[in-house]
Every structure is written in structure tokens, then in C-alpha cells.
Amino acid sequence: MRQGLWNVFLPASDAEILFFLPNNLFSQGKLDYNGGMKKYLIPLSIAAVLSGCQSIYVPTLTEIPVNPINTVKTEAPAKGFRLASSHWTDVAKISDEATRLGYQVGIGKMTKVQAAQYLNNFRKRLVGRNAVDDSMYEIYLRSAIDSQRGAINTEQSKLYIQNALRGWQQRWKNMDVKPNNPAFTNFLMEVMKMQPLK
Structure with a gap:
């Protein structure tokens, strides 16, 4: 049994992993990894590639100068x-x-x-x-x-x-x-x- 934060990151079943597939695949028993999945492979690949085209904000670290207490040359x-x-x-x-x-x-x-x-x-x-x-x-x-x-x-x-x-x-x-x-x-x-x- 998964508890705590792991529930957020770990799916409970394959159905959760494949949440993006149409529901009728599950109800009609058409989901087999060899045949039914092939027609979705290209659209899913394109969707995955295009999702990477999004601009990602990466924060930069800058050093903030601290005013010295004593400015005597040391x-x-x-x-x-x-x-x-x-x-x-x-x-x-x-x-x-x-x-x-x-x-x-x-x-x-x-x-x-x-x-x-x-x-x-x-x-x-x-x-x-x-x-x-x-x-x-x-x-x-x-x-x-x-x-x-x-x-x-x-x-x-x-x-x-x-x-x-x-x-x-x-x-x-x-x-x-x-x-x-x-x-x-x-x-x-x-x-x-x-x-x-x-």
C-alpha cells in the first residue's frame, strides 16, 4: 500500500498511466499492447515532441553584492x-x-x-x-x-x-x-x- 507523497508520483495501475487513451478501448477490450496501441503511437510521439517546444523558464542565480562594513583596503x-x-x-x-x-x-x-x-x-x-x-x-x-x-x-x-x-x-x-x-x-x-x- 502506497502512502504519503508517493501517492502523488506513483500510479496505481496501467489504466492511470494510459489515462490519455479513449475510454472505449478499455470497455471494448481493444487495448492490447501489440495491435491497439500502434495507431496511437505516432500521435502520442508527436504530442510528446511538441510538448517540449514550450518555453521553459529557468531561473538564473546572480550574485548580489554585499556592501562591505569597512572599505579600508586590506x-x-x-x-x-x-x-x-x-x-x-x-x-x-x-x-x-x-x-x-x-x-x-x-x-x-x-x-x-x-x-x-x-x-x-x-x-x-x-x-x-x-x-x-x-x-x-x-x-x-x-x-x-x-x-x-x-x-x-x-x-x-x-x-x-x-x-x-x-x-x-x-x-x-x-x-x-x-x-x-x-x-x-x-x-x-x-x-x-x-x-x-x-
């Missing part, structure tokens, strides 16, 4: 690369904000996920966006979500973030265009006691 060429003059000050500010948010989580005023989102908004206002920090924030947020729901413990969360940071340490050396203020990533490097991006 990319610099690799040759003669230098971190922004405010970089280490920005790292310290992010660290201070993370400490404040950690305290709020500790006293139960916000969740880990909320704290991660607040910290991300803070860093975007402070230094803007760049590919490295955006990538690390996604990892940081995923780690916070998994930790909050109990899927991973603190040590696993730490390893998850460290692995992503190691990946950026390796890619950083070969990047043609490096962001000049990866402050969020270097904040995480400091927390994990790892070599910062320079």
Missing part, C-alpha cells in the same frame, strides 16, 4: 609585503574583546555561539574583512556551535582550530596577494601559541 601585493601599522594593536583589541565576551559566557549572559558572532562583528568593524580572517571565523564559529551542542569537547575544538591555522601558515608563504591585517587569525595564533602570519 589586500597588499606579496612583494615588499608589510602588515598594517595598526595590526598588532588590532590583535590586542580583538583579544581584549574576546576576554570580555568569554567572561559574559562564563556568567551565563550569552552562549558561545553568540560570543563568536559578537567577536566577528567587532573584528569586521575594527579591521574589515579579508579572505584569511573570514575563513578562520567560519572555522571558529563551527567549532563554537559543535562545542555548544556537545558534539565536541574543548580539546577537540582547540585541535580543529589549530589544524585550520596550520593550513593558513602553509598557504601564507605561497600567497600572491596577502591581506595586510589578518588580525583575527593572528589573535587565534596567539591564543593557540602558534607562529603568527607575518
Whole structure:
């Protein structure tokens, strides 16, 4: 017995499949797949072909630009690369904000996920966006979500973030265009006691 949505898609009998044939074929017993069906084969084929001539609307996906929060240029060429003059000050500010948010989580005023989102908004206002920090924030947020729901413990969360940071340490050396203020990533490097991006 078919139930649920399958009733919409699965016919109950051959009669339902052949609903487009005249009723008298069924009542007179003329429907045999070898003889009675042949005279309908050409008209049915033409109908099937012509039904494909109809214009079909296919929606297109377009990327909608998002206005950046901070329009400060954060990319610099690799040759003669230098971190922004405010970089280490920005790292310290992010660290201070993370400490404040950690305290709020500790006293139960916000969740880990909320704290991660607040910290991300803070860093975007402070230094803007760049590919490295955006990538690390996604990892940081995923780690916070998994930790909050109990899927991973603190040590696993730490390893998850460290692995992503190691990946950026390796890619950083070969990047043609490096962001000049990866402050969020270097904040995480400091927390994990790892070599910062320079």
C-alpha cells in the first residue's frame, strides 16, 4: 500500500498511466499492447515532441553584492609585503574583546555561539574583512556551535582550530596577494601559541 507523497508520483495501475487513451478501448477490450496501441503511437510521439517546444523558464542565480562594513583596503601585493601599522594593536583589541565576551559566557549572559558572532562583528568593524580572517571565523564559529551542542569537547575544538591555522601558515608563504591585517587569525595564533602570519 502506497502512502504519503508517493501517492502523488506513483500510479496505481496501467489504466492511470494510459489515462490519455479513449475510454472505449478499455470497455471494448481493444487495448492490447501489440495491435491497439500502434495507431496511437505516432500521435502520442508527436504530442510528446511538441510538448517540449514550450518555453521553459529557468531561473538564473546572480550574485548580489554585499556592501562591505569597512572599505579600508586590506589586500597588499606579496612583494615588499608589510602588515598594517595598526595590526598588532588590532590583535590586542580583538583579544581584549574576546576576554570580555568569554567572561559574559562564563556568567551565563550569552552562549558561545553568540560570543563568536559578537567577536566577528567587532573584528569586521575594527579591521574589515579579508579572505584569511573570514575563513578562520567560519572555522571558529563551527567549532563554537559543535562545542555548544556537545558534539565536541574543548580539546577537540582547540585541535580543529589549530589544524585550520596550520593550513593558513602553509598557504601564507605561497600567497600572491596577502591581506595586510589578518588580525583575527593572528589573535587565534596567539591564543593557540602558534607562529603568527607575518
